[in-house]
Amino acid sequence: MKKIGALVKTNNLGFTLIELMVVIVILGILAGLIVPRIMGRPEEAKQLKAKMQIESLETALKLYQLDNGMYPSTEQGLQALVEMPENGTVPQKWRKGGYLEKGKLPKDPWGNDYIYLSPGVQGEYDIISYGADGEPGGDEKNKDINNWEIE
Numbered sequence: 326m327k328k329i330g331a332l333v334k335t336n337n338l339g340f341t342l343i344e345l346m347v348v349i350v351i352l353g354i355l356a357g358l359i360v361p362r363i364m365g366r367p368e369e370a371k372q373l374k375a376k377m378q379i380e381s382l383e384t385a386l387k388l389y390q391l392d393n394g395m396y397p398s399t400e401q402g403l404q405a406l407v408e409m410p411e412n413g414t415v416p417q418k419w420r421k422g423g424y425l426e427k428g429k430l431p432k433d434p435w436g437n438d439y440i441y442l443s444p445g446v447q448g449e450y451d452i453i454s455y456g457a458d459g460e461p462g463g464d465e466k467n468k469d470i471n472n473w474e475i476e
Contacts, residue, residue: 439453452471
């Protein structure tokens with residue numbers, strides 16, 4: 326039997342210090358460019374969240390209307406989407422479990438209740454968030470978010 330010299334193969338798994346340093350520098354540069362842009366816009370993010378919540382409430386109101394032939398009254402409010410109304414015109418086909426997925430009425434991103442009017446001034450119903458200051462009117466970060474203005 327002929328013995329051929331044994332080949333020893335070594336695999337160097339892992340990264341060198343230079344490779345790690347290059348990756349860290351690249352991540353640092355990216356963070357330096359991106360983070361300031363994101364962090365400077367929290368009010369814009371809250372306004373966008375309010376618009377999305379209003380659209381979700383509109384969808385739930387449309388389902389309520391399809392089941393019951395009417396929208397909840399102003400007195401019944403948006404609470405009618407999570408609990409069967411006991412005042413005003415009581416819906417006959419109210420959906421068990423309500424019309425919102427989590428079974429809970431959301432507050433706007435500033436912690437305030439949404440304003441609901443039915444019939445509304447602008448349409449069949451109005452949904453309004455008064456923004457950061459919680460007061461009607463305002464501009465910039467305090468502007469109102471209204472369902473009839475959402476595109």
